[in-house]
Amino acid sequence: MKILLLEDDVILHESLKIYLEMEGFEISSAFNAHDVYNITFENSFDVYIFDVNLVGENGFEILKSLRESGDNTPTIYTTALVDISSMSIGFSLGADDYIKKPFDPEELVLRIKSRYIKNDYLLYKNIHYNPLTKEIYQDKHLVVLSNILSHIFDLFISNINKIISNEILLAQLDNPNQNALRVNISKLKTKLNLDIKNIRGVGYILEDI
Structure with a gap:
């Protein structure tokens, strides 16, 4: 999921960005209206x-401009302004939620x-x-899982019963070589009890048996 984070407090911005990325979101940063546009x-x-209290155009004005240009992207405001009047302005512009x-x-x-992610899980055995x-x-x-194992697992679980080439798998490694690939595949198989088979000279396949 791609998220645009608008927050002009550099320390808060960076901490939120790191936390959201750790949760698996892809974050782009904006600190003012110019960045957003x-x-x-x-x-x-x-x-x-979107933060509301910004230097120059505030979060309300920015969202108003985006809505007028036909941009209907779902929006959450982060703000200390939670009085009825401020909330009414935000919702009238098409905001979905406030967080104080x-x-x-x-x-x-x-x-x-809860608002934007459907639980469209991929299933494999007890996973x-x-x-x-x-x-x-x-x-x-x-x-x-580690980042490397997570990327490899994503390839397999998204392509059950399909061969993943050695070239694609090697591209997931920091130092790509066949020995390192075998080690990581072995770790993944052991960690999650996966039926991954080696197709000699071609790649690997996760079998649904």
């Missing part, structure tokens, strides 16, 4: 997270997931995988 001109997003500052980043994540958040559950327990 430039970024949204060339990119589309699934959700906007200061807030726990986990609350923001929960609101994003449930959410391709949007990259969360893996085995027997209802969250499984945490």
Whole structure:
């Protein structure tokens, strides 16, 4: 899920960005109206997270301009302004939600997931995988993988019973070589009890048996 984060407090911005990226979201940064207009001109997003109190154009004015240009991207405001008048302005412009500052980043994540993410899990044996958040559950327990193993797992679970070429798999490694690939495949098989088979000279396949 692609999110545009508009927040002019550099420290808060960076902490939110890191937290959201750890949750599997793809974050683009904006610190003012100029950033927003430039970024949204060339990119589309699934959700906007906009601060209201900004130098220059505020979050309300920015969203108003975007809506007038035909941009209807779902939007969450982060603000200390939670009086009825301010909330009314935001909702009238097409905002979906408010979250009052200061807030726990986990609350923001929960609101994003509950509002905008459908639980379209991929299933394999006792494994449930959410391709949007990259969360893996085995027997209802969250499984945490390294970045490399997570990327490799995503390839296999999204292509069950299809051969993944050695070239594609090697591209997931920091130092691509066949020995490192074998080691990582072995770790993944052991960690999640996967039926991954080596197709000699071609690649690997996750079989649904």
